[in-house]
Every structure is written in structure tokens, then in C-alpha cells.
Amino acid sequence: MADTERYWNPVLETLPAARLRELQFRKFKRIVSWAYERSPFYRSVYDESGFRPDMLQTFADIPRVPKVEKSMLRGAQEDKEPHPYGDLLAVPAERVTAFRQTSGTTGRPVYQGDTWQDWDWWAEAWSYLLYAQGYRSADRVFLPFGYNIFVAFWAAHYAAEKMGCEVVPGGVLGTEARIEKMREIEATAFLATPTYVLGMANAARKMGLDLRKDLSIRRITCAGEPGASIPATKKRMEEAFGADVYDHCGATEIGAWGFECDAKPGGIHVNEGMFLAEVEDLKTGEIVQEPGRRGRLVITALDRVGMPCVRFDSKDVVQWADEPCECGRTFRVFQGGVLGRADDIVKVKGVLLAPSAIEEIVRSFDELSEEYQVTVAKRGDLDEISLKVEPAPDFAQRAAEVAEEREQVIERLAHELRVKTNLGYKIQMVAPESLPRYALKAKRFHDRRKEMAS
Amino acid sequence: MTPSPEREGWTDEYLEELDAHVRALRREALELRRCAQGMQAFTRNTERILASVRMLELNLSDLLGRPVTLASWEEGSNSE
Numbered sequence: 001m002a003d004t005e006r007y008w009n010p011v012l013e014t015l016p017a018a019r020l021r022e023l024q025f026r027k028f029k030r031i032v033s034w035a036y037e038r039s040p041f042y043r044s045v046y047d048e049s050g051f052r053p054d055m056l057q058t059f060a061d062i063p064r065v066p067k068v069e070k071s072m073l074r075g076a077q078e079d080k081e082p083h084p085y086g087d088l089l090a091v092p093a094e095r096v097t098a099f100r101q102t103s104g105t106t107g108r109p110v111y112q113g114d115t116w117q118d119w120d121w122w123a124e125a126w127s128y129l130l131y132a133q134g135y136r137s138a139d140r141v142f143l144p145f146g147y148n149i150f151v152a153f154w155a156a157h158y159a160a161e162k163m164g165c166e167v168v169p170g171g172v173l174g175t176e177a178r179i180e181k182m183r184e185i186e187a188t189a190f191l192a193t194p195t196y197v198l199g200m201a202n203a204a205r206k207m208g209l210d211l212r213k214d215l216s217i218r219r220i221t222c223a224g225e226p227g228a229s230i231p232a233t234k235k236r237m238e239e240a241f242g243a244d245v246y247d248h249c250g251a252t253e254i255g256a257w258g259f260e261c262d263a264k265p266g267g268i269h270v271n272e273g274m275f276l277a278e279v280e281d282l283k284t285g286e287i288v289q290e291p292g293r294r295g296r297l298v299i300t301a302l303d304r305v306g307m308p309c310v311r312f313d314s315k316d317v318v319q320w321a322d323e324p325c326e327c328g329r330t331f332r333v334f335q336g337g338v339l340g341r342a343d344d345i346v347k348v349k350g351v352l353l354a355p356s357a358i359e360e361i362v363r364s365f366d367e368l369s370e371e372y373q374v375t376v377a378k379r380g381d382l383d384e385i386s387l388k389v390e391p392a393p394d395f396a397q398r399a400a401e402v403a404e405e406r407e408q409v410i411e412r413l414a415h416e417l418r419v420k421t422n423l424g425y426k427i428q429m430v431a432p433e434s435l436p437r438y439a440l441k442a443k444r445f446h447d448r449r450k451e452m453a454s
Numbered sequence: 455m456t457p458s459p460e461r462e463g464w465t466d467e468y469l470e471e472l473d474a475h476v477r478a479l480r481r482e483a484l485e486l487r488r489c490a491q492g493m494q495a496f497t498r499n500t501e502r503i504l505a506s507v508r509m510l511e512l513n514l515s516d517l518l519g520r521p522v523t524l525a526s527w528e529e530g531s532n533s534e
Contacts, residue, residue: 009513011464023517034524091525117505117526124509274512303512305524 006328008131012273013329020330024276025059027302032056032065035308038090041076042068042310062278062311063287067298069313070102073110073253084111088307091115096306100151102252103441112151112252115306119158121274122151122255126159128271129259132327133246134219135189137164142187144170144178144196151252153191156221165189175203183209186216194227194237195442198370201240205393212242223248224441226356228260229268229337232363236370247337249316254309255301258334263327267335276300277332278311279318282342291322291335296342315342317354346447348376349383351422355445358387361416367395367409371435377448387425388435389413396432466518473518476510483507484529501527 003010015023033053035042046052049066056062073088080086082093089096096113103109114122135141141160145153147169160167168187170178179200182190192200197220204211211217220243222228228237228247237245247268249258257275258268270277279288279295288295297316301309321335340354347353355374362372369390376385391399391406399406410427417425483503490496508526515522 011469011517012513015517019517026519027516030524095527115505116502117508120505120509121512124512303524 003328008128009273013128013331015273015330017330020272021059024272024302025062028062028276028300029053029056031300031302031304031308031310034305035090035310039088039308041072041087042090042308044087045072062276065311067311067313069315070110070253071107074108077111078108085113085307089113090308091306099149100154100252101149103150110253113306118304118306119155121303122155123158123162125250125256125271125274126155127162128274129248129256130156130159130163130165130221132259132261132269132329133221134244134262135160135163135165139165139188140168140185141165142168142170142178142182142185142190144173144175144182144190144192144200147171151250153223155256156191175200176207179204179207179209179215182217183215188216189219189221189243190217191221191223193224193441194222194230194233195225195438197222197227197237197245198233198240199437201237202369202393204240211240215241217241217243219244219246221246221248223250226338226340227359229266230356230360230363231266232360233370236363249338251314253307254299254312254314255304257299257301258337260337261325261327261329263325265321265323265325265327265333267321267333268337269325269329269331269333272331274302276302277318277334279320282317289320291320294319294339297334297338316340317342317345344445346376348385348423353421353423357421358417359444361413361420362387362389364416365409365413366392367399368392368413369432369435371437371444373435373444373446375446375448383449385423385425387413387417387427388430389427390430390432390435393432399429469514469518473515473520476507476515479510480504480507 003014007013036046036053045066045068051064051066055064076088077084077086082089095115097116098114098119100112101109143153143157157167157169168185170181173181201211220237220241222245227233228245234245247260248256249268250256255275257277258270260268276299278298280286280298281288281295294317297314297318298311299314300311316338317340318334318338319336321333325333340356345352345354358374362368363370369392371390373388374385376383406429410429414425414427417423483500487497487500490500504526511522
């Protein structure tokens with residue numbers, strides 16, 4: 001395959017590592033100066049810590065640049081002019097052509113003001129990822145998301161257009177109408193959160209459709225949740241639609257920084273031509289270079305001008321892969337994608353637990369539906385984990401008749417969980433479809449210990 | 455410029471040739487914006503062209519080490 005057929009930009013995507021670092025450092029210095037000179041927020045953060053852009057002499061100086069995090073971004077917008085972007089804005093307010101905001105799951109939303117150039121940049125980053133996942137101009141791409149104030153798949157829409165695909169906006173339709181439309185027009189690809197992909201599969205089943213035969217979907221790109229990098233969840237989605245499922249990582253404040261390629265390396269490439277990814281040890285904060293050691297991702301968007309994102313503590317937990325990807329890209333890979341959130345990893349009974357580990361185990365059981373709910377609570381002084389699961393539609397009827405089969409599944413599940421997470425669980429199989437369903441960001445893990453203590 | 459089909463890899467000479475075209479595009483767009491004297495139909499469309507030119511710079515010119523401004527709408531960068 002010629003490299004122009006494989007890569008969106010063969011020059012950058014196969015650049016030798018040394019030259020890539022050189023490029024990243026040059027671009028990093030430029031964005032740091034830009035942020036310092038034009039954003040009151042960055043100037044104040046850097047001045048307060050005694051940092052000046054001219055202190056950046058070599059790549060090793062990068063950690064000298066103060067990190068920023070979401071709570072700081074919120075603070076820089078509250079009651080600050082120009083409303084609502086405040087001190088984060090690095091361009092005159094009249095340069096802003098697009099408003100988006102974060103979901104506000106962890107507090108007051110961050111308002112994102114982007115210039116037209118920034119939206120071109122969003123689409124460019126998405127073009128790298130869609131091309132890497134096999135999207136081509138012959139694709140008819142369906143976008144089943146609410147076109148609203150959240151970034152979601154807006155940039156996918158613009159990128160697919162830029163690439164010459166045919167884009168179908170599935171905005172205000174309900175799930176069944178979206179499935180019908182995808183069937184009617186023979187859409188070849190769509191993009192959604194893993195939760196929604198599985199929700200669509202369930203809805204289609206109820207409509208009496210066989211997605212593998214009745215639809216023409218060949219590839220699905222997921223974002224918003226880590227599911228497409230969790231093997232059991234990916235497998236469920238791929239089997240339901242008979243399509244390739246790919247992961248993508250990004251965030252409103254950062255941009256579309258990572259993507260799984262069609263070689264499916266079991267992880268995601270960082271787009272190192274447009275982003276600088278640093279991994280910090282979870283405890284010591286030292287920069288992690290070696291593969292297989294987990295750390296939190298600190299990331300810089302190297303070309304974003306309206307509201308720069310420099311050394312942003314994403315709180316995503318990642319680890320470098322030890323092997324280069326067979327696709328030939330020199331952009332490095334995070335093994336397993338985003339493994340969790342630094343603030344999601346909790347200590348239960350003295351053991352570190354990542355909620356994604358529970359998902360991987362639950363969804364590896366064909367007898368169970370994809371929904372589950374975990375609650376950590378205190379019983380006296382002891383932590384107790386309750387896990388509610390649902391039977392899958394095929395298993396539900398059998399389990400209702402033969403209680404023994406249900407018990408066997410619960411027993412196997414408890415065993416798997418104990419082996420893989422080193423913890424014991426109080427498991428309950430609840431009625432089919434009784435657990436909450438989510439359209440956007442799912443909240444399946446609840447830690448009630450703090451509220452019980454207060 | 456006629457790219458040679460026998461060329462091996464993306465040589466710096468070849469990339470420099472491509473970049474010369476990118477710089478010419480930027481120069482021409484900036485000049486058009488200046489000549490339009492605030493006529494919105496030209497100013498706004500030229501701004502969009504300049505943003506696209508910035509994407510070409512991001513994909514190529516930044517690599518070549520010549521100073522390139524981050525803001526597509528500003529003068530005095532890769533156009534000289």
C-alpha cells in the first residue's frame with residue numbers, strides 16, 4: 001500500500017522519532033510564548049511560579065512549565081471579562097466563531113471559545129484519525145448525536161466533510177428512527193459513545209433487525225468513554241454490527257489527541273505532530289518514559305490559538321506501549337487506550353480499583369447484558385462493594401426458569417472479579433432492563449463512602 | 455513542480471518545494487485581503503483561506519524550521 005493511501009499525512013506520521021521530538025519542542029516553545037504573551041491566565045500562572053518562556057532551552061526543560069488543570073480553568077472564567085471566556089482567551093473576543101462547553105460533570109462547565117482556525121484544526125486532527133481508521137471519500141457517515149453545545153462529534157462531522165465523505169446528521173431523531181435511517185440510506189459508518197452503540201444494538205434487536213445483515217455499517221468510531229479500548233466491550237460492539245470498532249480520545253479543552261488505527265494495536269496512537277503527551281508517575285510526578293508503567297497524562301495542544309491548552313493535567317491514566325505499531329506510524333501508542341481516570345481509581349479495602357476492570361469482566365460474560373452498577377459503601381468500618389448485573393435477553397428466560405444457572409453465572413463472575421481485581425463483591429442479578437440506561441456519559445460506579453461518613 | 459514518481463521517501467528538497475507553494479498561497483491571500491479594503495465578501499472568505507493555509511503549514515511548513523506564526527490572520531510569517 002502506498003503511504004499516501006495509508007496515512008493522512010505520511011510526512012508527519014512516519015517522521016523518525018528524533019525529528020518528531022525536535023518538531024514538538026519547537027512547536028511547544030511557540031505555543032508557550034503565545035499563551036504567555038496573549039492569555040492573562042497563563043501569564044499569571046507562569047509569573048506566579050517564576051517561569052518565563054525563555055527558560056525553555058532543551059526538551060528536558062518542558063516539565064519546568066507549570067501544569068494547569070480544570071479547576072484553574074474554571075476559576076479563570078468566573079466573573080472575568082470577556083464573558084464567558086475570561087482570562088483564558090488568547091485572541092480578541094471578536095475572533096471567536098464557535099462556542100462549546102464541557103459537560104460540567106465535575107462542577108461548573110468550562111466555556112470553550114474557538115476561532116475559525118481552531119475549528120479547522122479540530123477537523124484536521126479528526127481527519128488524521130478517521131483516515132487511519134479506514135474512512136474514505138466513498139463512505140456515507142451517519143452522526144447520531146445531539147448537535148448542541150457540547151463538542152461531542154462536531155469535529156468528526158467537519159473532518160468527514162473535509163475528507164470528501166458524505167455526512168448524514170442524525171441530530172434530533174430518536175434511536176429507532178436513527179437505525180431506520182441508517183438502514184434506509186445504507187450508511188457505511190457511524191460514530192457514537194460505546195454506551196450508545198450498545199444501546200442502538202439493543203434497540204435494533206427489539207425492532208427485529210439483524211444489524212449484521214440489515215445494515216451496511218463497516219466501521220464505527222467511539223469516543224467519550226473508554227469502552228472501545230476495553231476488549232470485551234469492543235467485541236460486543238463488533239459482533240452486534242459486524243463492523244470494525246475503533247477508539248478515539250479527546251476532550252473539549254484539549255482537542256482530538258489520540259486514535260486507534262486500522263492495525264488495532266490494542267491501544268491508541270498519540271497524534272504527536274499536533275500534541276505533546278507527557279506521562280507523569282501517579283505518586284512521584286516524575287516523567288515516565290518506559291513502557292508498561294502507568295501514569296497520568298499531561299498534554300499540550302501545539303497549535304490551538306483561541307484558548308491554548310498547555311501542559312494540561314488531563315487526569316487520564318495511560319501507559320506507553322513497548323512495541324511500535326505495525327501500521328508504520330512513528331506516533332507512539334498508549335497501550336490499552338485510556339486506562340481510567342486518576343480521580344476514578346479508588347482504594348477499596350486497601351486495594352487500588354479501576355472501574356474499567358469491572359466493566360471488562362462483566363462484559364466478557366455472554367449471559368449478562370452490558371449494563372451494570374457498582375456501589376462502594378461502608379458497613380461499619382469495612383468497605384463493601386455491591387455489583388448489580390442484568391441477564392442478557394437470551395439468558396433471561398432460561399435463568400428465570402432454572403435458578404441454578406443464574407447462581408452458576410454469579411459464582412463464576414465473583415471468581416473472575418476476585419482473581420482480576422483482588423476484591424470480593426456482593427453480586428445481585430436484577431431484572432432485565434431494570435438498571436439505568438445512559439445516552440451520554442455513563443455513571444455506573446458510585447462511591448458512597450464519603451457521603452455516609454458526613 | 456512535478457513530483458518524481460521514482461522519488462524515495464519524502465526528501466527535504468521535495469518538502470521545500472511544496473512549502474514554496476504554501477508560502478505563495480499565504481502571500482497571495484494576505485495581499486488579496488489587503489487589496490479588498492474591508493470588503494466583507496473578500497475579507498471573510500480570505501480569512502477562511504488563510505486558516506486552511508495554516509493547516510498546510512501545520513502539516514508541512516512547521517517541520518522545516520522556518521518561523522511560522524500560529525495565527526493565520528497575522529502578517530509577517532511564512533509568507534516572506
